[in-house]
Amino acid sequence: MIRSEILKEIAPILKDQLIVCNIGIPSQELHAIMDQPSNFYMLGTMGLASSIGLGVALAQDKTVISIDGDGSVLTNLGTLPTIGNNMPKNYILMIIDNGSYGSTGDQPTYTGRKTDLAAMARAAGCDNVVEVQDVDTGKALQEAIDAQVGTVMVVKCDSGNAKMPVITMDPVIIKDRFMKAIEA
């Protein structure tokens, strides 16, 4: 499965959840598959989805799911120790690990070679790390939501992108409706 197929499959689970979604094609895919006010789309700033999601989770009690990628986690590796040492119960970092920089033309990342993100997350202090295959994503995500223990998921899947339109929504609108969804 490629990322967009996973997102389509887990869309019913993501409904009404607070989502912080990675820059580029991941946000475009999520926006096209299931736009909702509780989706925060990153339009810039590669690498910070995991940090933004952690900040939201630490500031309030609702469950927060960051949908991140292997390339973006690699560009902000300092995020793993920060998450490992401050993990709130209501945070799920779901790393879609397709071994490539999808938004820039599927250039390979090091996770497709020797680098193991799940092992890195564990070494960084994350207590609940699960690595799953694409077809098992929905089951693992639902378990993580139900467990409320703070979970890092590494979802291994194929490289590839769906062709979706660019998000043209104003960033202030994205932020405003996300904040209202948190308050609701």
Added chain:
Amino acid sequence: MNLDKKITDDLVANDISFVTTVPCKQLAGVIEEIDQHPDIFHIPSNKEDEGMGLCAGAWMGGKRPMIIMQNTAIGVTINTLATLTQYYRMPLPMLISYRGELREPVACQVEMAVHTKALLAQMNIPTYHFHNQSDVEELDMILKYTFMCNKPVAILTDANFWGGYGDQ
């Protein structure tokens, strides 16, 4: 005047309850004060752009955030300031140790000091420079201004403000 306590009291009075830090020798005292204050959640960052991501999330989650860092971080965070903090229009007070100014003992620090105000000006970031201890009296107003206008705002604090480096 105990600057560390005065600064921390101003943060608390302005309901700032989520503070991320990347350390600097000049900021050690205020970081310690913040870390021990029961009304502030202190989360150290490994890099300043990561810290700005945490602050963006905390703001959307309902907390007033702040970042404390060195001026060298301006070189690290230009993209984050432009495409996250400014693009989504979020407030972010930045208490910045202004290394490389008067009474600085380390020559290399001057190399980023000479770019600091130019970069902040290029980014249209409101910038205040604390050089004398009495300048701290403006901090309360600067914090209120930051959360009024929803922008990143820089507070540069140099070695003279902090009282120099002792015997150096």
